[in-house]
Amino acid sequence: MNADAEEAARRLGLDEQARAWLDEAAGLEAPGGGPHLAPPSRAREALAPLGPARADEDEIAALWPDGSWSEELMWVVGRMYARLAADLAEGRTEWRDWPVLVHSADARVRCAMPVALTAAVPPVLAEHARWGVPAPVSAATLADIGRHLAQTRAMFGRVGLETATWAALHFRCGLYELGRLQYEPATVRWSAPQETPGLESEPEPARGAPVLRLHIPADGPLDPEQVDASLARARGFFADCFGTDYRIASCSSWLLDPQLAEYLPESSNIIAFQRRFALVEEDAPGDGDVFRFVFGMPAVDVARAPRRSRLEKAAVEHLRAGRHWRVRTGWLRL
Structure with missing residues (x-):
């Protein structure tokens, strides 16, 4: 293992997965000699494109690198930036x-990824501009990081970005937010379709065909009109900006589990989305x-789960009955 990676992991108390990741990233060259971080006085300005909630903005700004961060931790931030830059330059899709790092006792360690992301904003926006991505789409796409900072705080009661793997997707230009939905360019890999009640039979998309993987931000109701508007934008956006005609989209989510129809009414937004x-x-x-x-x-903690809404009650009672929820994959034509 690279000596720097070993030392950083040891001093910062990182686990074996982080050690291996740092070892792989140790030899990368960061463009411009490394991440160019904003000074502490401009930390909030640097964080703004990530769309953090006030609590996260306040805490990360207060913890901003100011000379008190250890050499090992700054090296980790540098490796994160170098990895982001390399994946962007390579056009990595995998x-x-x-x-x-969310379980680290040191809040500065938990902030390493958000800090690295701020340094990666300019090259990502430059790449967006090169492809003709409209500025509002760029802004909405990067601001999704704020949702995940907030989600981490809600789930773990502390600042951090548990979903660093997800956040990195945005920063290699692998995902774009168009209104209510997000889209990830990919190719068809699934097996043959099965019978779906209430939906006319469709010919199977060819394996390897271009497909847009749909993702659903946790951002309020899944309003059918907003979904319609987003789907209507997707094909033209990717054709205009990237020259690829994506005729189909897919989604892999618990929201597509047909068992939900046993508990939710036909008027449910979730059921409408499934259909x-x-x-x-x-x-x-x-x-x-x-x-x-x-x-x-x-x-999963059935005993602690609240049962305030119809969906929450369904989620709990389904498990209490000895059954399980499934993540299902479906597709549609754009």
Whole structure:
């Protein structure tokens, strides 16, 4: 293992996954000699594109690197920036796991990723501009980081960015937010579609065909009109900016689990969203996702879960009955 990575991990109390990640990033060259961080007096200005809530902005600004950060921690920030820059330059499309630092006792360690992201904002915006991405789309896309800072605080009661792997996707130009939904360019990899009640049969999209993976920000109701408006923008946006005609979109989510229809009325926004998609055979365990996105809990804990809404009651009673939620994949034509 690289000596710098080993020393940084040891001094900062990082786990083996973080050690391995740092070892891999140790040899990367950072453009311009390293991250150019704003001075503490401009920390809030640097954080603004990430869209942090006031509590997160206040705490990260108060913890901003000011000479008190250790050499090892600044080296980690530099490796994060170098990794972001390399993935952006390479046009990387595959997901790369990032260290989860939210459990560190040192708040400065937990802030390393948000600080590194602020240094990566200018090159990402420059790349957006090169492709003709409208400024409002760029702003909405990067501001999603603020949602995840807030989610981390809600789930763990502390500042940090638990979803660093997700955040890195935005900074390699791998995701764009268009109104209510987010879109990740990808290719079809799933198996043949299965029968979906209430949806006319569609021919199977060819494996390897371009597809936009839909993601749903935790940002209020899943209003059908807002979903319609977002879907109507997607095909033209990617054709105009990137020259690829994405004719289909897919979604992998607990929201597509047909079991929800046993508990929610036909008038539910969730059910209306489900009805847009033809399901495929692919599925995965979904209990953890339900507790994360419905209750804001990092683990399944039936005893602690509230039951205030119809959806919360359904989520709990389903598990109490010995059943489980699934993450299902579906697709639709744009």
